[in-house]
Amino acid sequence: MSSRFTSGAIAVLALSATLTACGSGGSASSGSGSGSGGSGSITVGLITKTETNPYFVTMKKGAQAEAAKDGVKLLTAAGAYDGDNAGQVTAIENMIAAGVKGILITPSDPKAIAPTLDRARQQGIVVIALDTPPDPQNSADALFATDNLAAGKLIGQYAKVRMAGKTTKIATLDLTPGVDVGVQRHNGFLAGFGIAEGDPSIVCEADTGGDQAKGQTAMENCLQKAPDINLVYAINEPAAMGAYQALKAAGKDKTVTIVTIDGSCTGVSALSQGQFAADSQQYPLKMASLGVDAVMNFAKTGKKPSGYTDTGVSLIAATPAAGVDSKDAAYGQSNCWGS
Structure with missing residues (x-):
């Protein structure tokens, strides 16, 4: 639809830091960018x-802070909504025209964005995926992200111990079909809990797009289908909070265990208040800062980053579970992101 494209095309593209890089030393030997063979700014x-998602707001702040520290210019853009591939394509084209040395991106549609990433790389621009790999993954030079399979396993293992001795009825509130982050977290949860896809203990599966409102609707529908649900796996905190709101409205918030992934300050606070039982904490600030540093290094030395860098994950739990390594809410608060 034209309205969708227009909203994506006007996604914010702002100069969020206007700092001049040190003028000594050589710049990248290839690629479009400001300056060559000596001084000039790195963009x-x-x-x-x-x-709007606090996770990506935090990532942007991390990139801004690192850019200011490193003395580089930072251009930022975003889709109008999660899944706005047209907006991200427009942003890439604008950044190519602006002469960036590198692009850091969290792909909304990993498969659809790949050809545009390839075009950027063909012009000598280094491309680093943050949080979500493109499809195929080698459409980016490097990936800095949480080990999403491990994050899912941690909350699955925790839930297994918490539900010991009970007949478990599970609702899985997932992301979007085919998106690698959601698939890995879902599969990790199942592996940690010790079950396979199709296990009879899974009484409801629903996609939420990682959105709170959709998470609430999904949970409401699941409760209609299976009122005896007692364990909820949620792809992220917004979906988990939506599930909690639905459970609270149904008077079931005290009897259903919710486990999720994110580790924001809001999520850890919800965990402290008993709304969530466990939360795998990830670190978007680290992804962003490592990404900025990698582009700066490429601009100065011509050496591209490559492969996958695991930016870490920790299980934050309201109460410990025997045999499962976890941190308490105080640790979660001291290492959380967002407001």
Whole structure:
């Protein structure tokens, strides 16, 4: 639809830091960018899925802080909504025209964005995926992200211990079909809990797009289908909070265990209040800062980053579970992100 494209095309593209890099030393030997063979500023682009999700807001702040520290320019953009591939394509094209040395991106549609990433790389621009790999993954030079399979396993293992001795009825609130982050987290949860896809203990599966409102609707529908649900796996905190709201409205919030992934300050607070039982904490600030540093190093030395860098994950739990390594809410608060 034209309205969708227009909203994506006007996704924010702003100069969020205007700092001149040190003028000594050589710049990258290839690629479009400002300056060659000596002095000139280094420009880095960051494209997130949205400007509203606290996770990506935090990622942007991390990139801004690192760019200021390193003395580089940072251009930022985002889709109008999660899944806005047209907006991200427009942002990449604008950044190519602006002469960036590298693009950091959290792909909204990993498969659809790949050809545009390839075009950027063909012009000598280094492309680093943050949080979500493109499809195929080698459409980016490097990936800095949480080990999403491990994050899912941690909350699955925790839930297994918490539900010991009970007949478990599970609702899985997932992301979007085919998106690698959601698939890995879902599969990790199942592996940690010790079950396979199709296990009879899974009484409801629903996609939420990682959105709170959709998570609430999904949970309401699941409760209609299976009122005796007692364990909820949620792809992220917004979906988990939506599930909690639905459970609270149904008077079931005290009897259903919710486990999720994110580790934001809001999520850890919800965990402290008993709304969530466990939360795998990830570190978007680290992804962003490592990404900016990698582009700066490429601009100065011509050496591209490559492969996958695991930016870490920790299980934050309201109460410990025997045999499962976890941190308490105080640790979660001291290492959380967002407000």
